[in-house]
Amino acid sequence: MALLLEVQDLHIAYCSRAKKVSALDGISFDVRPGETLGVLGESGSGKSTLASALLRLLPGNAEIQYGAVLFEGLDLLRVESRALERIRGARIALIFQEPSLALHPTLRIGEQISDVLASHQALSRQALREKTLRILEEVFPVEPARIANSYPHQLSGGQQQRVLIAQAIACGPSLIVADEPTASLDPTTQKEVLSLFQALREKFNLSLILITHNPALLTGLADRVLVLYAGRIAEIGPTEEVLTFPQHPYTRALLECLPGRHDEQATGSKPMLPIISGEAPNLAALAGGCRFESRCEGRMELCIQREPAAVAVSEAHEVSCFKYGG
Amino acid sequence: MKRLLVVENLEKRYEDLGETGTQEVLALQGVSFSIERHSMLALVGESGSGKSTLALCVACLERPTSGSIQFNGHEITALDRKQLRAMRPKIQMVFQDPARSLNPRFCALEIVGEPLLVQGRLGKREREDRARMLLAQVGISQEKALQTTAEFSGGQRQRLAIARALALEPELLILDEALSALDCSVQAKIANLLLELQSSLGLTYLFITHDLTMAAHLADKIAVMEQGRIVEQGVAGKVLRTPDHEVTRRLIAATPRMAAAAYVPQAV
Numbered sequence: 001m002a003l004l005l006e007v008q009d010l011h012i013a014y015c016s017r018a019k020k021v022s023a024l025d026g027i028s029f030d031v032r033p034g035e036t037l038g039v040l041g042e043s044g045s046g047k048s049t050l051a052s053a054l055l056r057l058l059p060g061n062a063e064i065q066y067g068a069v070l071f072e073g074l075d076l077l078r079v080e081s082r083a084l085e086r087i088r089g090a091r092i093a094l095i096f097q098e099p100s101l102a103l104h105p106t107l108r109i110g111e112q113i114s115d116v117l118a119s120h121q122a123l124s125r126q127a128l129r130e131k132t133l134r135i136l137e138e139v140f141p142v143e144p145a146r147i148a149n150s151y152p153h154q155l156s157g158g159q160q161q162r163v164l165i166a167q168a169i170a171c172g173p174s175l176i177v178a179d180e181p182t183a184s185l186d187p188t189t190q191k192e193v194l195s196l197f198q199a200l201r202e203k204f205n206l207s208l209i210l211i212t213h214n215p216a217l218l219t220g221l222a223d224r225v226l227v228l229y230a231g232r233i234a235e236i237g238p239t240e241e242v243l244t245f246p247q248h249p250y251t252r253a254l255l256e257c258l259p260g261r262h263d264e265q266a267t268g269s270k271p272m273l274p275i276i277s278g279e280a281p282n283l284a285a286l287a288g289g290c291r292f293e294s295r296c297e298g299r300m301e302l303c304i305q306r307e308p309a310a311v312a313v314s315e316a317h318e319v320s321c322f323k324y325g326g
Numbered sequence: 327m328k329r330l331l332v333v334e335n336l337e338k339r340y341e342d343l344g345e346t347g348t349q350e351v352l353a354l355q356g357v358s359f360s361i362e363r364h365s366m367l368a369l370v371g372e373s374g375s376g377k378s379t380l381a382l383c384v385a386c387l388e389r390p391t392s393g394s395i396q397f398n399g400h401e402i403t404a405l406d407r408k409q410l411r412a413m414r415p416k417i418q419m420v421f422q423d424p425a426r427s428l429n430p431r432f433c434a435l436e437i438v439g440e441p442l443l444v445q446g447r448l449g450k451r452e453r454e455d456r457a458r459m460l461l462a463q464v465g466i467s468q469e470k471a472l473q474t475t476a477e478f479s480g481g482q483r484q485r486l487a488i489a490r491a492l493a494l495e496p497e498l499l500i501l502d503e504a505l506s507a508l509d510c511s512v513q514a515k516i517a518n519l520l521l522e523l524q525s526s527l528g529l530t531y532l533f534i535t536h537d538l539t540m541a542a543h544l545a546d547k548i549a550v551m552e553q554g555r556i557v558e559q560g561v562a563g564k565v566l567r568t569p570d571h572e573v574t575r576r577l578i579a580a581t582p583r584m585a586a587a588a589y590v591p592q593a594v
Contacts, residue, residue, distance in 0.1 A: 043480055044510035157373060186372045186536045187580035213509050216539075216582035256515035259543035270521055270544065273514040279479060 036179030038222030110148030369549030
């Protein structure tokens with residue numbers, strides 16, 4: 001099957017006068033049409049840098065050092081800005097983390113959807129209004145007109161997130177990148193929003209890159225999971241395989257520290273959760289070996305000498321760890 | 327006395343200036359529960375169900391419209407300013423987002439020592455010593471004592487927030503979504519810290535959360551809220567295994583069932 005998105009050996013660093021800090025170091029992966037890829041990573045793993053890089057929305061102090069982001073065959077990192085404008089927001093849409101911050105506080109919702117449409121399509125006012133309502137209907141089947149007339153503060157967090165989704169699908173994209181889209185929502189609303197993603201994905205044959213720190217969200221939603229640690233891919237493979245039989249020591253340790261898997265005793269002693277000792281490495285001062293080495297329980301001599309390369313452990317499952325060759 | 331906190335028939339009304347004139351909003355109605363000393367009660371429910379309003383009432387930061395809150399056997403809903411000032415150290419809060427609840431211009435020592443300063447306890451020297459001890463208690467190394475919060479990671483900032491809450495030796499700690507902004511691996515560390523502090527200091531917790539799995543892990547009892555009422559409460563394991571109320575069932579159903587839960591650590 002043809003690839004929709006192909007990220008090749010991406011290196012991004014943040015520069016200040018004094019130093020360069022590498023945020024992403026040799027990231028390669030692809031996304032097929034209609035596929036959902038979960039990106040699992042903790043603070044500082046580079047997951048938000050990755051989201052911004054895919055749409056070339058990096059802040060000014062970020063430097064793309066190497067690599068390519070091929071979208072439908074076009075390198076987004078090198079394409080001229082007018083061509084990029086036609087893709088960004090129309091063919092690839094980005095959904096940000098905090099819905100209350102991503103919406104304009106003093107514009108009605110309808111206007112905020114029309115703005116997206118108007119910047120990519122030449123439509124009459126009448127057509128614009130109709131299309132806005134049709135799009136809102138996809139995410140608010142019951143009362144699209146009332147929502148269109150509301151201001152963001154009149155909506156709940158879940159409703160605001162739906163508006164962002166409406167903006168994202170407005171121009172019929174083939175890829176949506178969502179950065180922690182449900183982090184601020186309660187479980188019921190979170191589930192509703194995730195099912196909405198699922199429904200829209202099937203309806204429009206969308207590809208989705210779902211970025212999160214919570215492995216639990218990816219079960220049943222993502223086809224594959226990419227585990228990011230300190231700017232490198234630790235492990236990538238089919239969701240069920242990675243979450244049920246994690247191979248990289250980091251993925252294992254991360255899944256082990258989730259509550260609710262060890263004890264189900266009714267009362268009495270509350271056992272401590274397993275933890276990953278230490279903290280993520282300082283990306284400004286990397287020693288040169290495997291980035292998880294200092295926290296890894298299975299570390300070997302080799303691990304401090306160089307960084308492991310990705311090794312295939314099964315057909316679609318790759319792990320960057322010397323235990324598997326590297 | 328076994329019960330540290332007893333809340334009876336609590337009600338809180340707000341006046342809402344909406345488009346259609348002033349409306350009354352019942353944020354809490356008929357809320358009754360108690361927390362035993364050295365235990366944890368988890369308060370769960372959807373957004374807007376009244377969890378935070380309840381926490382604010384218990385922390386004496388909001389006055390309930392009616393009902394009773396007894397702390398250590400004393401009624402705390404109708405205290406005057408002076409009495410409140412004496413009361414507040416006993417009940418402390420830790421908020422969701424440490425990045426926003428800590429002063430970015432203060433160093434760790436100042437953050438942790440500030441409650442002592444506000445309450446006029448201890449001299450400058452003793453205050454600093456006590457602050458250093460608190461930092462050690464939450465696992466922050468002494469070299470970091472003079473750094474500002476920008477130099478701390480999310481988990482370390484939450485440790486600072488906890489240290490600050492402990493400064494006045496509270497008996498009840500209210501944790502308002504105190505783990506939800508943190509990474510999973512950091513949540514585990516802070517959850518462990520909470521358990522350690524509970525046994526070493528004999529703390530009692532009111533834990534407000536969206537995370538049922540964490541509530542099941544940490545809490546002794548769970549209370550489920552909807553529209554300002556507690557619709558179900560009881561022993562944590564029992565409520566989650568055999569929920570009676572529809573809201574509880576809905577919350578459980580919405581908690582992502584984990585394929586990860588099937589992963590059992592194996593010898594390598």
